[in-house]
Amino acid sequence: DTGVSQNPRHKITKRGQNVTFRCDPISEHNRLYWYRQTLGQGPEFLTYFQNEAQLEKSRLLSDRFSAERPKGSFSTLEIQRTEQGDSAMYLCASSRVGPKQFFGPGTRLTVL
Amino acid sequence: SQKIEQNSEALNIQEGKTATLTCNYTNYSPAYLQWYRQDPGRGPVFLLLIRENEKEKRKERLKVTFDTTLKQSLFHITASQPADSATYLCALDSGYALNFGKGTSLLVTP
Secondary structure, three states, rough: OOOOOEEEOOEEEEEOOOEEEEEOOOOOOOEEEEEEEOOOOEEEEEEEOOOOHHHHHHHHOOOOOEEEEEOOOOOEEEEEOHHHHOOOOEEEEOOOOOOOEOOOEEEEEEEE | OOEEEOOOEEEEEEOOOEEEEEEEEEEOOOEEEEEEEEOOOOOOOEEEEOOOOOEEEOOEEEEEEEEOOOOOOOOEOOOOOOOOOOOEEEEEEEOEEEEEEEOOOEEEEO
Protein backbone atom coordinates (compact mmCIF):
# COMPACT_ATOMS: atom_id res chain seq x y z
CA ASP A 1 0.00 0.00 0.00
CA THR A 2 1.74 3.18 -1.20
CA GLY A 3 0.96 6.14 0.99
CA VAL A 4 1.20 9.86 0.34
CA SER A 5 4.75 10.93 -0.47
CA GLN A 6 6.27 14.39 -0.26
CA ASN A 7 9.53 15.77 -1.57
CA PRO A 8 11.81 17.12 -0.42
CA ARG A 9 11.53 16.13 3.25
CA HIS A 10 13.61 19.10 4.32
CA LYS A 11 14.38 22.40 2.65
CA ILE A 12 16.61 25.19 3.90
CA THR A 13 16.50 28.40 1.94
CA LYS A 14 17.45 32.03 2.27
CA ARG A 15 14.89 34.74 2.66
CA GLY A 16 13.68 35.99 -0.69
CA GLN A 17 14.24 32.74 -2.57
CA ASN A 18 11.48 30.72 -4.20
CA VAL A 19 10.80 27.12 -3.15
CA THR A 20 8.62 24.38 -4.60
CA PHE A 21 7.34 21.27 -2.87
CA ARG A 22 5.82 18.21 -4.44
CA CYS A 23 3.12 15.86 -3.19
CA ASP A 24 2.19 12.49 -4.70
CA PRO A 25 -1.17 11.36 -3.32
CA ILE A 26 -2.45 7.81 -3.02
CA SER A 27 -3.16 6.86 -6.61
CA GLU A 28 -6.95 6.41 -6.52
CA HIS A 29 -7.56 9.52 -4.39
CA ASN A 30 -9.14 12.42 -6.27
CA ARG A 31 -9.00 14.88 -3.37
CA LEU A 32 -5.78 16.57 -2.31
CA TYR A 33 -5.13 19.04 0.51
CA TRP A 34 -2.24 21.20 1.66
CA TYR A 35 -1.79 22.18 5.31
CA ARG A 36 0.85 24.12 7.21
CA GLN A 37 1.93 23.29 10.73
CA THR A 38 4.12 25.28 13.09
CA LEU A 39 5.59 24.08 16.35
CA GLY A 40 3.00 23.46 19.04
CA GLN A 41 0.07 24.03 16.70
CA GLY A 42 -2.24 21.73 14.79
CA PRO A 43 -2.17 21.67 10.99
CA GLU A 44 -3.81 24.69 9.34
CA PHE A 45 -5.63 24.27 6.05
CA LEU A 46 -4.16 26.02 3.02
CA THR A 47 -5.90 24.70 -0.08
CA TYR A 48 -7.93 21.84 -1.55
CA PHE A 49 -8.11 20.20 -4.97
CA GLN A 50 -10.70 17.88 -6.41
CA ASN A 51 -9.02 16.29 -9.38
CA GLU A 52 -7.24 19.20 -11.11
CA ALA A 53 -9.62 21.91 -9.88
CA GLN A 54 -8.57 24.06 -6.92
CA LEU A 55 -11.87 24.42 -5.08
CA GLU A 56 -10.97 26.00 -1.78
CA LYS A 57 -8.24 28.37 -0.58
CA SER A 58 -7.59 29.63 2.93
CA ARG A 59 -6.94 33.27 3.74
CA LEU A 60 -3.55 31.97 4.92
CA LEU A 61 -2.65 31.38 1.28
CA SER A 62 -1.19 34.77 0.43
CA ASP A 63 -0.43 35.78 -3.15
CA ARG A 64 3.14 34.53 -2.66
CA PHE A 65 1.76 30.99 -2.44
CA SER A 66 0.50 29.07 -5.43
CA ALA A 67 -0.56 25.47 -5.78
CA GLU A 68 -1.24 23.36 -8.83
CA ARG A 69 -2.41 19.87 -9.56
CA PRO A 70 -1.96 19.29 -13.28
CA LYS A 71 -3.92 16.35 -14.63
CA GLY A 72 -5.29 15.63 -11.19
CA SER A 73 -2.32 13.59 -10.10
CA PHE A 74 0.62 15.04 -8.16
CA SER A 75 0.51 18.56 -6.75
CA THR A 76 3.08 21.29 -6.26
CA LEU A 77 3.10 24.12 -3.75
CA GLU A 78 5.31 27.08 -4.57
CA ILE A 79 6.26 29.87 -2.22
CA GLN A 80 7.76 32.95 -3.84
CA ARG A 81 9.99 35.45 -2.05
CA THR A 82 10.12 33.37 1.11
CA GLU A 83 9.99 35.07 4.50
CA GLN A 84 11.13 33.78 7.87
CA GLY A 85 7.49 33.45 8.89
CA ASP A 86 7.06 30.82 6.19
CA SER A 87 9.22 28.40 8.20
CA ALA A 88 6.93 25.49 9.02
CA MET A 89 6.08 21.91 8.18
CA TYR A 90 4.04 21.69 4.97
CA LEU A 91 1.75 18.69 4.96
CA CYS A 92 -0.09 17.15 2.05
CA ALA A 93 -3.09 14.86 2.48
CA SER A 94 -5.33 12.98 0.11
CA SER A 95 -8.68 11.27 0.28
CA ARG A 96 -11.21 9.53 -1.87
CA VAL A 97 -14.79 9.80 -0.72
CA GLY A 98 -15.52 10.67 2.88
CA PRO A 99 -13.88 12.78 5.54
CA LYS A 100 -10.90 10.62 6.49
CA GLN A 101 -7.63 12.07 5.18
CA PHE A 102 -4.29 10.36 4.66
CA PHE A 103 -1.30 12.55 5.36
CA GLY A 104 2.19 12.47 3.94
CA PRO A 105 5.34 12.85 6.06
CA GLY A 106 5.58 16.57 5.36
CA THR A 107 8.25 18.93 4.06
CA ARG A 108 10.01 20.93 6.72
CA LEU A 109 10.93 24.40 5.46
CA THR A 110 13.49 26.57 7.20
CA VAL A 111 13.92 30.12 5.94
CA LEU A 112 17.14 31.76 7.10
CA SER B 1 -15.23 32.49 15.50
CA GLN B 2 -14.81 28.72 15.36
CA LYS B 3 -12.57 27.30 18.03
CA ILE B 4 -11.26 23.84 18.93
CA GLU B 5 -9.61 23.46 22.32
CA GLN B 6 -7.56 20.55 23.58
CA ASN B 7 -5.73 20.10 26.88
CA SER B 8 -2.82 22.47 26.46
CA GLU B 9 -0.65 20.73 29.00
CA ALA B 10 1.07 17.45 28.32
CA LEU B 11 -0.51 14.39 29.88
CA ASN B 12 1.86 12.03 31.71
CA ILE B 13 0.50 8.66 32.81
CA GLN B 14 1.84 5.34 33.94
CA GLU B 15 1.79 2.31 31.69
CA GLY B 16 -1.38 0.28 32.09
CA LYS B 17 -3.56 3.24 33.11
CA THR B 18 -6.28 4.84 31.00
CA ALA B 19 -5.46 8.10 29.27
CA THR B 20 -8.33 10.52 28.71
CA LEU B 21 -7.95 13.45 26.33
CA THR B 22 -10.50 16.21 25.88
CA CYS B 23 -11.61 18.17 22.83
CA ASN B 24 -14.02 21.09 23.20
CA TYR B 25 -15.34 23.18 20.36
CA THR B 26 -17.39 26.33 19.84
CA ASN B 27 -19.31 27.75 16.89
CA TYR B 28 -19.38 24.46 15.03
CA SER B 29 -22.19 22.14 14.09
CA PRO B 30 -20.04 19.24 12.95
CA ALA B 31 -21.40 16.25 11.13
CA TYR B 32 -18.50 14.26 12.55
CA LEU B 33 -15.34 14.58 14.61
CA GLN B 34 -12.02 12.85 14.00
CA TRP B 35 -9.00 11.96 16.11
CA TYR B 36 -5.50 11.71 14.66
CA ARG B 37 -2.17 10.66 16.12
CA GLN B 38 1.02 12.53 15.26
CA ASP B 39 4.55 11.43 16.07
CA PRO B 40 7.42 13.96 16.04
CA GLY B 41 8.48 14.93 12.53
CA ARG B 42 5.71 12.94 10.86
CA GLY B 43 2.28 13.60 9.41
CA PRO B 44 -0.93 12.89 11.35
CA VAL B 45 -2.39 9.39 11.16
CA PHE B 46 -6.14 8.84 11.27
CA LEU B 47 -7.41 6.93 14.30
CA LEU B 48 -11.17 7.24 14.68
CA LEU B 49 -14.17 9.13 13.31
CA ILE B 50 -17.42 9.59 15.20
CA ARG B 51 -20.59 10.98 13.65
CA GLU B 52 -22.97 13.46 15.28
CA ASN B 53 -25.62 10.79 15.82
CA GLU B 54 -23.15 8.43 17.55
CA LYS B 55 -22.44 8.76 21.23
CA GLU B 56 -19.53 6.36 21.44
CA LYS B 57 -17.16 4.48 19.18
CA ARG B 58 -14.52 1.89 19.97
CA LYS B 59 -11.52 0.46 18.17
CA GLU B 60 -9.33 -1.99 20.05
CA ARG B 61 -7.99 -0.05 23.08
CA LEU B 62 -9.38 3.27 21.84
CA LYS B 63 -12.75 4.77 22.73
CA VAL B 64 -14.23 8.07 21.62
CA THR B 65 -17.34 9.78 22.92
CA PHE B 66 -19.13 12.70 21.29
CA ASP B 67 -21.56 14.97 23.13
CA THR B 68 -23.00 17.56 20.72
CA THR B 69 -24.90 19.25 23.56
CA LEU B 70 -21.75 19.82 25.60
CA LYS B 71 -19.78 20.34 22.36
CA GLN B 72 -17.15 17.94 23.61
CA SER B 73 -15.39 14.75 22.64
CA LEU B 74 -13.41 12.52 24.97
CA PHE B 75 -10.70 10.19 23.67
CA HIS B 76 -9.67 7.27 25.86
CA ILE B 77 -6.75 4.89 25.53
CA THR B 78 -7.11 1.95 27.89
CA ALA B 79 -4.20 -0.19 29.12
CA SER B 80 -1.82 2.46 27.82
CA GLN B 81 1.65 1.52 26.59
CA PRO B 82 4.83 3.56 26.08
CA ALA B 83 4.26 3.13 22.33
CA ASP B 84 1.10 5.24 22.73
CA SER B 85 3.26 8.28 23.51
CA ALA B 86 2.51 10.86 20.82
CA THR B 87 0.47 13.99 20.16
CA TYR B 88 -3.23 13.43 19.63
CA LEU B 89 -5.17 15.86 17.47
CA CYS B 90 -8.89 16.47 17.35
CA ALA B 91 -10.31 17.62 14.01
CA LEU B 92 -13.64 18.98 12.80
CA ASP B 93 -14.78 19.39 9.23
CA SER B 94 -15.13 22.85 7.75
CA GLY B 95 -16.20 22.53 4.16
CA TYR B 96 -13.71 20.13 2.60
CA ALA B 97 -10.93 21.06 4.99
CA LEU B 98 -10.23 19.82 8.47
CA ASN B 99 -9.76 22.26 11.32
CA PHE B 100 -7.46 20.86 13.98
CA GLY B 101 -6.94 21.61 17.63
CA LYS B 102 -3.41 22.22 18.88
CA GLY B 103 -3.16 18.65 20.07
CA THR B 104 -2.40 17.08 23.42
CA SER B 105 0.96 15.47 24.03
CA LEU B 106 0.70 12.13 25.81
CA LEU B 107 3.65 10.50 27.53
CA VAL B 108 3.24 6.97 28.87
CA THR B 109 6.02 5.91 31.22
CA PRO B 110 6.89 2.30 32.09
